[in-house]
Amino acid sequence: MNAKNIPLFNLKEQHESLKTELNNAALEALNSMQWLLGPKTKAFEADFAKLLGAKHCVACSSGASAIQIALLAAGIGRGDEVITTPFTFVATTTSISLTGADFVFADIDPHTYNLDPERIESKITKKTKAILPVHLFGYPANMPEILKIAAKHNLKVIEDCAQSHLAQCDGVFTGCLGDAGAFSFYPSKNLGACGDAGAIITNNKFIADACESLRHSGRSAGKAYEYDREGSTLRMHEIQAALLGVKLPHLQKWTENRRAVAALYRKELKDVPQVKLPPAESAGWSQSYYVFTLRVKDRDALAAHLKANNIGNAIYYPVPLYKQPCYANLKINPADYPHTEYAAKEVLSIPMYPELSAEDVKIVCDVIKDFYGR
Ligand SMILES: Cc1ncc(COP(=O)(O)O)c(C=O)c1O
CATH class of the missing domain: 3.90.1150.10 (Aspartate Aminotransferase, domain 1)
Structure with missing residues (x-):
């Protein structure tokens, strides 16, 4: 009988090792009185995009909202179908449903547990607008094949990267392979906030601009009270951005x-x-x-x-x-x-x-x- 407690995750050890820096960063953000979309959020967005080699990062409130915003920004919504895996966390599908689109399942590859490209094409209908692979457990989905199918059928690809920070596929970080990648910074994730947080990564300026608007009530860029679309309140909190900024390095x-x-x-x-x-x-x-x-x-x-x-x-x-x-x-x-x-x-x-x-x-x-x- 083993007497030593060995947990599945151990958030305490990491938190203790960075405690002073985390406390200072949180206080700085708190007292800056710029609690939303302030300098810490902007700095985190720039640093996370740089680390992944991506052009844009849009910070938001959670991994679930990142998926929802990314899909909407890529033009997916009511009446559309999105092909994804049934072997994932429920936020993958709830985020699709919240855009108004329907999810359609394709079975997984039994070795990687990820969406099996060979099962995708038979699921494509006139309504299909996107494929949403999940890099489950941090192992990249077969992106080369998924991207080929997407190109052939003119579909968008939104990656669920909630579990795949810094995983690479053909030398490219997950999140940078499709049209956009959605990251979660839920506390247990490889990069975890002290609460809920998420981000969208993309190389597409049109998608990045739409994400910025969607997380911020649908606001038109640079306008105080003009809305070019319906968005929601899905911004990352400045204190979470400050804490993530301490952990990112x-x-x-x-x-x-x-x-x-x-x-x-x-x-x-x-x-x-x-x-x-x-x-x-x-x-x-x-x-x-x-x-x-x-x-x-x-x-x-x-x-x-x-x-x-x-x-x-x-x-x-x-x-x-x-x-x-x-x-x-x-x-x-x-x-x-x-x-x-x-x-x-x-x-x-x-x-x-x-x-x-x-x-x-x-x-x-x-x-x-x-x-x-x-
Ligand atoms: C595969 C997957 N997708 C989406 C999410 C949703 O992320 P969040 O909990 O930050 O909303 C998670 C996280 O729990 C996840 O593991």
Whole structure:
């Protein structure tokens, strides 16, 4: 029995290490009395865009609002269809619905858990206007193929990058491959605010301008009381921007640490036949390891065994979106999504954070090996 508590995420350690800087930045923003769209927000937008090599960043209130704003800015709305994955967090689809568009599911690739490009074309109708891949768990979706399909059918591509900060596909950061990328800075994310926050990344000035307006009541650029569209109140708070500004310079190092933790897990677990590891990285193709997700035999019993040994774990996601009560009216047949069905029954995420020690990784792996009697 392992006595040491090893959590799934560990926000405390990171927060403690930056506490003085975070406190100072928050106070500075508070006392600046520029609480919305002030200098800290502008600085964060410039720095995040620069880090990703993108032309524009528009900060907003959450990852969910980033998806919604990006879709609306790309011209998607009522009567349109958006193809996406059913194996994701519910905000992916609720954000599509909030634009007035309908989501249409395509099944996932069983190895990457991401939208399978081979299943997209059969879902395209006259109403399809966009594809919305999610880089789930931080592993990039197959963007080269998705972009080919989008170009062939004249569709927009909006990337859900809530879990993929600094992941790369063919040497390009996720968020910079499609028409726009939507990021979440929910506290547990690889770059986490101390509350809700998000951002849209794009190289398209037209989309960036529309995003700026949409987050700000639909305001016409440079005009105080003129609105060229209907928007909403979806701005990032200046204090969150200040806190994110403190954390951003550390993101690259934190990502490297996550990759080092992943490498240790791979080394320790590679010979356990009941455990399938996440897809490997390759040249130009790197992942952010938001979570470290295994595919395992006897999943629920292993989860209970880890819990009994004080090791945090979670299932992302136990219920495919088409089975959620809020979508019961859609009467979607689960048999049409066999890879999502299997994944929901077999995936298990184990502790992953930049500060996770090699010693603790070894403990987690020993407990897993112990479960399988090895
Ligand atoms: C895949 C995915 N999409 C969207 C979101 C929504 O982000 P937020 O919680 O910041 O609204 C999340 C975050 O929880 C997510 O994991």
